[in-house]
Amino acid sequence: MKAVDLAAVSVREGERQLLDDVSFSMAPGESLAVAGPSGAGKSTLLRVVAGLRVPASGRVHLRNVLVNDAGRVLVPARRRGLAMVFQDLALWPHFSVRGNLAFALEASGMPSAERDRRVEETLDRVGLAGFGTREVLSLSGGERQRAALARALVTKPDLLLLDEPLSSADALIKRAMLTLIRDLLSERNTSAIIVTHDASEARALSKRLLCLEAGCVVADDTIEALTKKPPTPFLGAFLG
Amino acid sequence: MGRAVGTRPSSLEQRAVLAAAAAVAALTVVWPLGALVHGALFGAASADELIPARTWTLFARSVALALGVLVGTLLLGVPAGVALARARRGALRAALCLHLLPLALPPSFLALGAAQLVGPGSAFSSVLLSKLLYGPAGFVFVMSIALAPVVSAMTWVGLASLDPSLEEAARLVASRPLVLAKVLLPASAPFIALALVLVFSLTLSELAVPSLLRVDVYSAAVFARLGGFRASPREALLVSLPIVAVSFVLLALAHRLFARVAGDLVLRRESGAGTPLGPLLMAHAAVAAVLGLTPLVALVARGAGSFSAAVPWLGASVWNGLRAAIVTALAATAIGVPLGHAVARGLRWARVVDACLLVGFFAPAVLLALGVVQAWNGGLTTLAYQSFLILPIGLVGRYGALAVRTFAVSTRGVAEAYEDAAELSGHGYLARLVRITVPLQWRALLAAFGLVLTFCLRDVETSILYYPPGGEPLTVRLFTLEANGSPGVVCALASMHVLATALALAVPVWLVRRGQ
Numbered sequence: 001m002k003a004v005d006l007a008a009v010s011v012r013e014g015e016r017q018l019l020d021d022v023s024f025s026m027a028p029g030e031s032l033a034v035a036g037p038s039g040a041g042k043s044t045l046l047r048v049v050a051g052l053r054v055p056a057s058g059r060v061h062l063r064n065v066l067v068n069d070a071g072r073v074l075v076p077a078r079r080r081g082l083a084m085v086f087q088d089l090a091l092w093p094h095f096s097v098r099g100n101l102a103f104a105l106e107a108s109g110m111p112s113a114e115r116d117r118r119v120e121e122t123l124d125r126v127g128l129a130g131f132g133t134r135e136v137l138s139l140s141g142g143e144r145q146r147a148a149l150a151r152a153l154v155t156k157p158d159l160l161l162l163d164e165p166l167s168s169a170d171a172l173i174k175r176a177m178l179t180l181i182r183d184l185l186s187e188r189n190t191s192a193i194i195v196t197h198d199a200s201e202a203r204a205l206s207k208r209l210l211c212l213e214a215g216c217v218v219a220d221d222t223i224e225a226l227t228k229k230p231p232t233p234f235l236g237a238f239l240g
Numbered sequence: 241m242g243r244a245v246g247t248r249p250s251s252l253e254q255r256a257v258l259a260a261a262a263a264v265a266a267l268t269v270v271w272p273l274g275a276l277v278h279g280a281l282f283g284a285a286s287a288d289e290l291i292p293a294r295t296w297t298l299f300a301r302s303v304a305l306a307l308g309v310l311v312g313t314l315l316l317g318v319p320a321g322v323a324l325a326r327a328r329r330g331a332l333r334a335a336l337c338l339h340l341l342p343l344a345l346p347p348s349f350l351a352l353g354a355a356q357l358v359g360p361g362s363a364f365s366s367v368l369l370s371k372l373l374y375g376p377a378g379f380v381f382v383m384s385i386a387l388a389p390v391v392s393a394m395t396w397v398g399l400a401s402l403d404p405s406l407e408e409a410a411r412l413v414a415s416r417p418l419v420l421a422k423v424l425l426p427a428s429a430p431f432i433a434l435a436l437v438l439v440f441s442l443t444l445s446e447l448a449v450p451s452l453l454r455v456d457v458y459s460a461a462v463f464a465r466l467g468g469f470r471a472s473p474r475e476a477l478l479v480s481l482p483i484v485a486v487s488f489v490l491l492a493l494a495h496r497l498f499a500r501v502a503g504d505l506v507l508r509r510e511s512g513a514g515t516p517l518g519p520l521l522m523a524h525a526a527v528a529a530v531l532g533l534t535p536l537v538a539l540v541a542r543g544a545g546s547f548s549a550a551v552p553w554l555g556a557s558v559w560n561g562l563r564a565a566i567v568t569a570l571a572a573t574a575i576g577v578p579l580g581h582a583v584a585r586g587l588r589w590a591r592v593v594d595a596c597l598l599v600g601f602f603a604p605a606v607l608l609a610l611g612v613v614q615a616w617n618g619g620l621t622t623l624a625y626q627s628f629l630i631l632p633i634g635l636v637g638r639y640g641a642l643a644v645r646t647f648a649v650s651t652r653g654v655a656e657a658y659e660d661a662a663e664l665s666g667h668g669y670l671a672r673l674v675r676i677t678v679p680l681q682w683r684a685l686l687a688a689f690g691l692v693l694t695f696c697l698r699d700v701e702t703s704i705l706y707y708p709p710g711g712e713p714l715t716v717r718l719f720t721l722e723a724n725g726s727p728g729v730v731c732a733l734a735s736m737h738v739l740a741t742a743l744a745l746a747v748p749v750w751l752v753r754r755g756q
Contacts, residue, residue, distance in 0.1 A: 050660070050664060052660050052663065052664075076663075077660075077663045077664055078664065078665070078666040078667060080664075082664065083664055083665075084661065086657040086660070086661060087657075088655060088657060090655060090657035090658050092658060092661070094679045103662070103665065103667075103675065104665035105665070106665070106667070107666030107668075151661070151665075155665065
């Protein structure tokens with residue numbers, strides 16, 4: 001079984017080709033780092049997988065289920081069983097920390113006692129025990145990163161999408177968060193796609209790197225192999 | 241980060257909600273205007289339906305007067321807007337906010353108030369002043385003080401949207417006045433330009449002020465010709481053709497400016513607030529505030545002695561107007577939320593519906609009103625036409641665009657990721673709209689409601705043509721009384737309207753302030 005399988009996916013916006021014939025697949029539990037220059041189509045790729053963007057052509061399978069086929073949405077975003085950590089975190093400011101996690105679980109139809117237990121358990125796991133009643137806007141940067149990760153993981157998704165989640169974090173928070181994300185992914189055997197501009201993030205979370213340039217896949221290999229022989233100048237600079 | 245924007249997949253739920261909103265737009269704008277066009281094309285023709293030469297003269301005169309009003313509102317409104325954006329102290333800002341009050345009232349009240357000051361038998365009565373007031377100069381003056389708040393408010397919002405670092409960078413190399421003139425105001429230009437488009441459109445549609453000040457203008461002539469019992473759709477269209485052409489130009493301009501403004505609008509509360517105003521700016525803003533308020537004070541003072549005499553004239557008109565305005569504001573907000581959201585998120589056919597509503601706002605008021613009569617008066621809809629519902633139906637068509645645009649502008653300032661996160665958590669369109677989009681933008685919701693309410697409460701030119709028997713709002717009753725009613729009673733009734741408007745608007749304003 002493949003956790004994610006994209007076949008010849010293309011996305012256009014007006015005259016611009018955001019993704020051009022993109023294909024790749026991932027095994028369950030595998031992590032994939034996605035890199036590329038600004039405007040290469042990294043976030044678009046995540047949104048296609050999430051179901052937030054309809055590709056003009058190509059097929060998308062998640063866990064062997066066809067979810068997009070030639071411009072048609074067969075499974076909408078809310079039924080794809082995945083979660084996402086956004087670059088700006090997108091924590092709902094009018095909910096408390098607990099409210100953010102509870103709202104994420106609400107649509108699952110889980111009994112409220114079970115939901116509360118899951119929320120507390122997840123907050124505890126990311127180091128936010130006792131923060132449940134805090135307003136989102138009163139949290140520090142690092143606490144917000146953890147809350148966003150907790151909200152994504154509380155639904156126990158099969159696939160986690162991370163869109164430059166640590167781009168605004170300082171070095172200390174970044175190190176702690178990378179360890180936390182790596183541990184959580186491995187203990188739940190969750191697949192993950194991580195869009196990043198930071199080679200150390202890519203190395204910490206994944207063995208494999210997919211590189212996009214101008215909407216096309218220009219490299220898809222292990223980070224080790226790409227470091228030894230970078231196929232494009234961008235990758236050479238990116239991987240040092 | 242290369243954030244992907246553009247069309248997201250829409251759900252069945254969303255399509256159903258938007259279809260309902262589109263149906264409202266179709267019934268209140270497309271059908272009335274369509275019925276008018278149909279009547280014009282297939283109705284009986286007569287020789288006197290051609291555009292008379294005088295119409296063109298009046299039209300040119302109206303455009304010239306509207307240009308005069310543009311200059312007046314710019315001179316009064318921009319400094320007041322700058323002062324509003326700069327004033328941090330509560331009392332100063334509250335005083336300046338009073339300058340915005342005339343916007344919530346029919347402009348004819350200011351004309352009425354000015355007449356109490358300088359008209360025959362008044363405190364400062366003089367032949368010269370009276371001649372000036374009852375003529376083109378008076379029209380430009382009254383409309384300028386009535387509509388200057390549009391420019392002030394938009395200047396205020398434009399300046400509040402600027403990145404503070406823009407000013408800080410300029411302050412290192414230039415003096416304050418230079419920074420204002422060369423950096424801040426040019427950067428706010430799209431907001432000010434949008435305000436001027438609105439001012440121009442509202443001036444061209446104004447009916448009561450020229451009637452009261454006995455100034456021959458196009459809108460009054462068209463109303464006089466078409467407001468009778470046997471209005472012909474063909475005549476209405478023919479006579480309105482010049483103004484329809486201008487309306488389309490204004491519509492196109494507004495459409496472009498709305499897009500620019502929405503892109504820039506991120507209110508920064510501390511942006512420039514508290515910067516010293518400077519004596520000249522403060523004096524200018526004070527003059528603008530005093531000019532707007534003095535006629536209203538004169539109006540209330542003149543009416544104070546006639547309140548008891550005015551009560552029998554009220555009838556149910558206050559309630560008629562208030563009820564119609566509240567129902568319209570609720571309905572417009574109800575369609576404004578999903579449509580504004582969809583417009584901001586790039587749904588193409590929501591933009592088409594939005595464009596239809598904008599046509600309703602920029603089309604000549606008399607044309608839309610005649611369309612409402614043509615479409616709704618007869619057949620299955622006669623019952624609705626004869627009930628009070630016809631007022632909200634016509635007013636939604638006229639002012640619904642304001643709610644849609646307010647919510648669209650606000651939605652563009654809210655990251656789409658909030659909704660994406662909710663969608664990925666399994667929440668459908670309605671749950672996202674009600675639990676995420678609306679709570680994050682509750683101020684915009686109240687603003688949309690308040691804006692539509694304000695415009696409905698000051699409306700005369702639309703509802704005067706189709707209000708149901710015995711169901712006229714106070715503004716319409718005042719319009720008919722202004723010609724031959726006792727000045728004391730008219731002023732007292734106008735004062736009561738000011739009071740009712742203030743009370744109606746106090747609720748959303750109080751809620752917003754409480755939320756802050």
